[in-house]
Amino acid sequence: MTVLITGAAGQLGTELCLRSKARAHDIVAVNHSELDITNESSINALVAHVKPAVIINAAAYTAVDRAETDSATAFAVNRDGPLYLARACAKADIPLLHISTDYVFDGKKSVPYLETDIPNPQGVYGQSKLEGEIAVASVLDKYITLRTAWVFSATGHNFVRTILRLAKERDELSIVADQTGAPTWAGHIAEVLLKIVDQIHQGKPVTWGLYHYTGSPATTWHAFAVAICEQAFALDMLEKKPIIKPISTSEYPTPASRPQNSVLACAHIQKELRIPQADWRIGLKQILIQWKTQ
Ligand SMILES: NC(=O)c1ccc[n+]([C@@H]2O[C@H](COP(=O)([O-])OP(=O)(O)OC[C@H]3O[C@@H](n4cnc5c(N)ncnc54)[C@H](OP(=O)(O)O)[C@@H]3O)[C@@H](O)[C@H]2O)c1
Structure with missing residues (x-):
């Protein structure tokens, strides 16, 4: 069985590729330059050639603030791309x-x-992702849409990388403490998706539809930054821990507004697919060790 992975060079795509190697199925992983998901005829040609048994869409436009002034691209990638992939799957x-x-x-x-x-999305990115969810559900019955949050990994730009850099440069950081959410290691998301692929491969019934999946426990950006610096310090990756000052969202304005509480309840995926939440601090330690030994 062949699994086609789009957006293979992103945070999630990279983790999917790493983990797929140890599995029984064949993987065809394509990055942005190899497949642009906004090009429907390219998708159709690739699907006809590869004949996948399942497609994982790890491609997305994830620049939340840039999306406010680049909405055409955000909607093309996050709404139209998933629609074209869903049509090809159908x-x-x-x-x-x-x-x-x-x-x-x-x-x-x-x-x-x-x-x-x-x-009720607050910005272009959220709206474009919501319209992508709706597009997929409108043309396909056999789909899983996994909503996740605060994704980090050893590749790409993310909060962990930024905090580690700032902690090396500065004695004091000011981090937003009034937004609550759940950091999620891309490695854990990849495991979840590949577990679902395994179920499909084994012919086990899958309850299709919309699921929430994030790391646990829920936290704030401030507490996440504290955890990053503490772990990095414990691993000798920082000479000293910076002072991390809690600030409010209003003290750190961004082009796109963020939800104050974005914690996702993950009981449905646990009950239907027997997939429990994983502790994001395990993922954090993994990527810090990976950076340290690189
Ligand atoms: N990152 C987060 O904090 C977060 C939070 C919640 C949900 N999510 C969702 O989780 C999923 C994975 O996110 P991620 O963090 O792995 O994102 P990511 O690191 O930004 O990776 C996305 C990948 O998609 C590629 N891409 C962009 N436009 C494309 C196109 N038209 N055709 C094909 N590929 C294209 C990008 O390539 P280029 O870099 O070359 O453009 C990039 O390699 C996404 O659906 C995202 O919306 C992410």
Whole structure:
């Protein structure tokens, strides 16, 4: 069985490729330059050539702030691309595993968001991802859309890399402490997706649809930064721990507004697919060790 992975050079795509090697199925992993998911005829030609048994879409436009002034690209990649992939899957009668985001919510709920809660994105990125979810569900029955959050990995730009750099440069950092969410290691997301692929491969029934999956426990950006510096210090990657000052969102304005609470309830995936949440601090330690030994 062949699995086609799009967006293979991104955080999630890289982890999917790393983990796929140890598995029974064949992988065809294509990066942005090898397949542009906004080009429907390229998708159709590749699917006809590769004949995958399942497609994982790890491609996305993830620049949350840039999306505010580049909405045409954000919608092309995050809405139209998933639509074209879903159409190709429908035509070939194969499943699509797609990824979405906590930023589909407005963050005004005081408890974790359920899959049944009504989305209300606060920015272009969240809106484009929501429209991608809707597009996939509108043309395909056999799909999994996995909403995740605060993704980090050893590759690409992410919060962990930024905090580690700033902690080396400065004695004091000011980090937003009034947004709550759940960091998620891309390695854990990749494991979840490949577990679903294994179920498909083994012919086990899969309950298709929308799922929430993030790391645990929930935290704030401030507490996440503290954890990064503590672990890095413990691993001798920092000479000293910086002072990390908690600040409010209003003290750190960004072009796109972020949800204040974006914690996703992950009971549905645990119940239906028997997939438990994983501790993001394990992923954090893994990537710090990887950077240290590079
Ligand atoms: N990062 C987060 O914090 C976060 C949070 C919640 C949900 N998610 C979701 O999780 C998924 C994986 O995110 P990630 O962090 O792995 O993202 P990422 O590191 O930004 O990777 C996305 C990949 O998609 C590629 N790409 C962009 N436009 C493309 C196109 N038109 N055709 C093909 N490939 C294209 C990018 O290539 P280029 O770099 O060359 O453009 C990049 O390699 C996405 O669906 C994202 O929305 C991410």
